[in-house]
Amino acid sequence: MATTERDRAADELVARRESLRDAALARLEVTAVAPRSSGDRGTREALSRCRVDLAAHIDALAAALHATGAEQLREYCAFTAVFLEALGVPRRSLGAALDALSESIGEQLDPALSALAQDTLAAGRERLCASPLVTPAALAAIPEAPRAASEAASAAEAIELSAARIAPMSVALSYMRRPEDALAAGAQRGRCLDDARRHLAQLAAAVDQGSPELFSAYAAWAQSLLVQHGLDPAELVGYLDALGDVLALTLPEHLAERPRQCLAAALDRLTAVHAEAPSFVRPEAPLGAVACGYLDALLARDRRRAVRVIREAIDAGMPVKDIYAHVLQPCQYEVGRRWQLRQLSIAGEHYCTAVTQMILSQLYPLVVNTDRAGLRLVATAVDGNLHEIGARFVADFFEMAGWDTFYLGASTPAEHVIEEVVHRKADVLAISAALGDQLASVREVITATRRDDRCRHVVILVGGRPFCVVHDLWRQLGADGSALSAEEAVRTADQILAARSA
Ligand code: B12
Incomplete structure (x- = not known):
């Protein structure tokens, strides 16, 4: 019985949304809810925002009556107040709007339905007096005086x-x-x-x-x-x-x-339906059986078995390059995918990555090529990038091609990268980024390198996840080239150097 009455009250509110809104608006001194703007345009905007807000309040009240009731409306009021306060509209203006709405409901709805709606509304209204409204962190994050984005x-x-x-x-x-x-x-x-x-x-x-x-x-x-x-x-x-x-x-x-x-x-x-990405490690892929065995060992936290799987593959004559490209890289990607799917904890990811780094160190003697190419590479993860394995792969593939390589590891500040490029007499600088917000740092290194007279001849390659997503990003950042993998990076560098000397 009570539920039916609540539903009826909600339906009435929605049916009368416009007349309730207009009646409440008439009760309100519109300028009192205007944001800190003046003049006709400001008042017009405040008026139209107020109309939209009142309609939203009515819908929220109706939804609360249909569903869980007062608690939902209390949340709504809390967040609406935060939002309006951030716009410079004081909390009391929301209170005034809810009061005006309550009076209009009293006038327009049948007394029994009106009492139900007004009770729920009063519970939400009461929430505005509670302090803090949301979390202290949320409120503290709204600066007193917003900085001027217009500048x-x-x-x-x-x-x-x-x-x-x-x-x-x-x-x-x-x-x-x-x-x-x-x-x-x-x-x-x-x-x-x-x-x-x-x-x-x-x-x-x-x-x-x-x-x-x-x-x-x-x-x-x-x-x-x-x-x-x-x-x-x-x-x-x-x-x-x-x-x-x-x-x-x-x-x-x-x-x-x-x-x-x-x-x-x-x-x-974005679709409302979430499609799960397939595994990066598949038995039918090249070296798939080795990759499956290695991943299994990692996930079982069995470091010795992981080392054995790789050693047996090497003993069976599998090229180091293929171990990198078809075993270690897909397994690292799979580790990331499982972390993303919450099938692997942060500790689990750290463990797997540490094992892979240990394997890379063990393989290093096989990476060193005795035929020297007479060329030099500095490879680094850009400032802010903690992902060091991508740059390490790149350095190792150049090393396998006979280059002298200087791998700097994670997050290196621009000025130190440049000093290294100069002192190592690098022909190529390879910069690795993993996330979109690291691209500004990539641009910074490129700009600073280009500006430095000592680096005029240096070929700059960029790579990593963002460059795999947007293929011409390297051009926009002012690099000389990019590649989707370490193997391709060597070919790209060779082509650019050949074109330059032609
Ligand atoms: C290990 C790991 C970490 C470790 C890194 C430790 C270490 N010592 O390196 C730690 C724990 C630090 C970490 C932190 C974070 N990570 Co992380 N991490 C990974 C993981 C699982 C593996 C990375 C890896 O080893 N890849 C293997 C190498 C070989 O692949 P690669 O880097 O792609 O490199 C190849 C190519 O891209 C290319 N390439 C790379 N660099 C270059 C450079 C040049 C010049 C060229 C030509 C080519 C090139 O060639 C390489 C070899 O073929 C990835 C998963 C993934 N898909 O990569 C997530 C991943 C990259 N991380 C992710 C995230 C979100 C984070 C964090 C933000 C998490 C957090 N909330 O803190 C932080 C950010 C840290 C930071 N400031 O950089 C996400 C990024 C998602 C996105 N939005 O794009 C990923 C994809 C995980 C996921 N599936 O969600 N992470």
Whole structure:
């Protein structure tokens, strides 16, 4: 009986959405809810935002009456308040809007239904008095005075300047639209804010490169990861949608187009249905049996067996290059995939990676080629990149081709890379990046190397995951070339050097 009444109250609210909204609007002193803007345009915008907000409040109330009731509306109110506060609209304005709505409901609905709706609304309204509204971290992240994105020279810079404000605003807005996500997130909301900051950093990187594809690849990856953490795949879609709206409000118009394109590409790519990527290790692939045996040993945490599998393959005459390309690399990718699917812990990934690094050290004597090519390579992971195996593979393949190689390992600052290039008299500099937000550092090394007179002749190659996603990224960053694998990297370097000396 009670449920039916609640449903009827909800249906009435939706049916009367427009007249309730207009009546509430008439009760409100619109300028009191206007954001910190003035003049006619500001008032018009405030009015239209207020209309949209009131309609959203009515829908949220109806949804709460249909579903779980007061708790859902309380969440809605909390996040709406955070969102509006981030826009410069004080919390009391939301309270005033809810009061106006409550009075309009009292006037327009039949008394029994009106009492039900008003009780639920009052519970939500009450939440506005609770402090803190969300998590202290979320509130602290909204700066008192937002920095002026309008002063930014580029869209990427504008996003970075306003990230501290955009992140909580976009989380709050997406929760305002999907209160069920806020409820599901529960105590994990602080993490949602961290995720939002990561999404923004990747968006800024893609915008900086003018590459929507880079961001859509990231979004697809992030969605699959979130799904493994039990989140609804639609949540990221909803979040990106909200982010688009927040950016439209925050960024100056002339900088809004590129971020919009990146978000549109990501939203196009994300589907509510999550398809799991297939394994990187397959028995039918070249050296598939060895790869399966090696992966098995890694996952069983059996280091001795892992070493034995590789030694037996070498003893059976399998080339070191093939062990790298068809065993170690796919197994590392598979380790990453399993981490992403939450089938492997961080400790498990670290263990497997440590074993692979140990195997690489053991194989090194077989890597050294006695026929010298008279050419020199410096290979490094760019500043901020902790993934060192890609650059190490590249260095080892050049070494196998007879080059003298200088492998610098993880995260090396630009000025130190250049000193090394100069002192080692390098012909080629190989730079490795693993994530989109490391591309700005790649550009920095390239620019600094080009600017240095001592490095005029140096061929710069770039590679790693982002370059596998967007194939002409290397050109945009000003490199001389790129390659999808270490083996191809040697061929590319040879071709560029041959073309130069022709
Ligand atoms: C091991 C690992 C780590 C280790 C690295 C330890 C170490 N000592 O290297 C640690 C734990 C540090 C780590 C950290 C992180 N990681 Co990680 N990591 C991996 C993993 C599982 C394996 C990397 C690897 O060894 N690959 C093997 C090498 C041989 O492959 P490669 O790097 O692609 O290199 C080849 C080509 O790309 C190319 N190439 C590479 N460099 C160059 C350079 C040039 C010039 C050229 C021409 C070619 C070239 O040739 C290489 C050989 O053929 C990958 C999974 C994967 N798919 O790669 C995830 C992965 C890259 N990591 C990932 C993530 C998210 C992270 C973290 C953000 C996690 C976190 N929340 O902290 C951090 C970021 C750290 C940072 N600031 O860089 C994601 C990236 C997803 C994305 N968005 O794109 C991946 C793909 C895992 C996954 N499936 O989700 N990670």
